[in-house]
Amino acid sequence: xxxxxxxxxxxxxxxxxxxxxxxxxxxxxxxxxxxxxxxxxxxxxxxxxxxxxxxxxxxxxxxxxxxxxxxxxxxxxxxxxxxxxxxxxxxxxxxxxxxxxxxxxxxxxxxxxxxxxxxxxxxxxxxxxxxxxxxxxxxxxxxxxxxxxxxxxxxxxxxxxxxxxxxxxxxxxxxxxxxxxxxxxxxxxxxxxxxxxxxxxxxxxxxxxxxxxxxxxxxxxxxxxxxxxxxxxxxxxxxxxxxxxxxxxxxxxx
Ligand code: MG
Numbered sequence: 184x185x186x187x188x189x190x191x192x193x194x195x196x197x198x199x200x201x202x203x204x205x206x207x208x209x210x211x212x213x214x215x216x217x218x219x220x221x222x223x224x225x226x227x228x229x230x231x232x233x234x235x236x237x238x239x240x241x242x243x244x245x246x247x248x249x250x251x252x253x254x255x256x257x258x259x260x261x262x263x264x265x266x267x268x269x270x271x272x273x274x275x276x277x278x279x280x281x282x283x284x285x286x287x288x289x290x291x292x293x294x295x296x297x298x299x300x301x302x303x304x305x306x307x308x309x310x311x312x313x314x315x316x317x318x319x320x321x322x323x324x325x326x327x328x329x330x331x332x333x334x335x336x337x338x339x340x341x342x343x344x345x346x347x348x349x350x351x352x353x354x355x356x357x358x359x360x361x362x363x364x365x366x367x368x369x370x371x372x373x374x375x376x377x378x379x380x381x382x383x384x385x386x387x388x389x390x391x392x393x394x395x396x397x398x399x400x401x402x403x404x405x406x407x408x409x410x411x412x413x414x415x416x417x418x419x420x421x422x423x424x425x426x427x428x429x430x431x432x433x434x435x436x437x
Contacts, residue, residue, distance in 0.1 A: 186212040186315060187349040188235075188273075189228040200225065200349055212350070213298055213314060213398045232273040232346040233317055234296055236401045239266040239344060241292075241321055242386050243334075245405025246378050252408050261381045261389040264334050266321070266403075270344035274429055279342045279436035280415060284324035287413050287433075290406030291364035291372050291421040293357070294319035295383055296350050297400040304391040309384040312396065315352035318421040318429035319403050320345040320364075323410075346401065351426045357383050360424040362407060367417055374407035381405075 185200040197212045198205035203225045209217040243262040244250040250257040272278070280287050298314035321338065322345070328337035354360060357376060364372035381389070386404055390396065413419055417433040 184315075184352045185349040186233060186352060188231045188233045189223070190231055191223050191228040195231065198223070211399075230274050230348050232271045233348070233350045234346070234399045234401065235271065236268060236296075236399045237397045239268060239270070239401045239403065240264075240390050241266055241338070241403040242381065242405045245380050245386070246374060246407045247380060248374075248378070248408035249406050249410070250380075252410065257380050261386045263390055264338065266344050267339050269341055270339055272342050272345050272431065274345070274347035275431065276345065277342065277432045277434040278320075278322055278345065278413065278419070279340075279434055280413070281324070281340050281436050284327050284337075286324065286326040288323050288325045288410045289364055289366065289371070289413055289419050289421075290321035290323060290410055291362055292319045292321050292403040292406050293360070293362060293376055293383070293423055294346060295387060295402040295404060297387075297396045297398060297402070299398055300395065302391055302395045304388050304396075306384045306388045309387045312387070312391075313383075314398075315350040316354055316357065316423070316426055317346055317350050318348070318423050318426055319401070320419065320421050320429065320431065321403050321406060322413075325410075325412075345421075345429055345431045347429045348427050354425045360426075362424070363422045364409065365420040365422070366411055366413065371411040372407045372409035376404075378407065379404065
């Protein structure tokens with residue numbers, strides 16, 4: 184099932200996307216779904232970031248080749264950091280390059296959306312707290328990341344967390360899906376979630392041992408190798424098998 188968030192005329196809502204039809208939900212898509220009976224053609228609506236979480240947690244260096252391209256060993260335990268929710272944008276929204284950086288790079292990542300309040304989730308029960316999956320771009324000001332020594336600024340600018348196009352709730356084996364990033368149509372990142380150092384279940388469990396997860400929270404699971412610089416005028420696409428394509432233009436902030 185695809186869960187989408189959309190705007191239509193002056194209203195914003197959640198819907199189940201069935202083919203090209205948005206079946207509008209009463210309230211939010213967490214827990215028991217209630218349909219309003221209203222249906223909207225996808226082409227008449229605008230898709231938004233599919234969820235507004237209380238927090239975005241990102242796993243760093245979770246693909247060995249990416250850790251190596253960063254010039255660092257892979258962390259033995261899942262390494263995580265936060266992005267502010269104000270960084271979230273939806274499909275088609277522009278990534279704005281801030282004046283403070285000369286090196287903005289993409290990181291295509293599988294994002295996990297949490298379904299319920301939880302803490303200390305055992306690995307084998309993580310599937311019970313996952314609502315579904317979407318595509319994410321952990322946009323990073325690489326020069327500021329290296330300069331600052333910690334990542335709050337370099338990962339936290341407005342527009343630095345594109346999410347979408349929707350949440351897919353049914354994926355048979357999340358550790359065996361292809362993930363790809365394209366910059367202006369050219370493939371820059373290509374790997375499989377099978378290459379993750381720490382699996383989705385391990386990463387979610389690990390995070391939940393440190394802090395309470397709330398319904399809708401988003402966990403980015405790390406980027407494959409091939410991070411590349413983006414420039415104004417570029418189009419960046421994150422495609423994940425079984426989910427879809429998240430496409431965003433890149434513009435200079437003014
Ligand atoms: Mg990342």
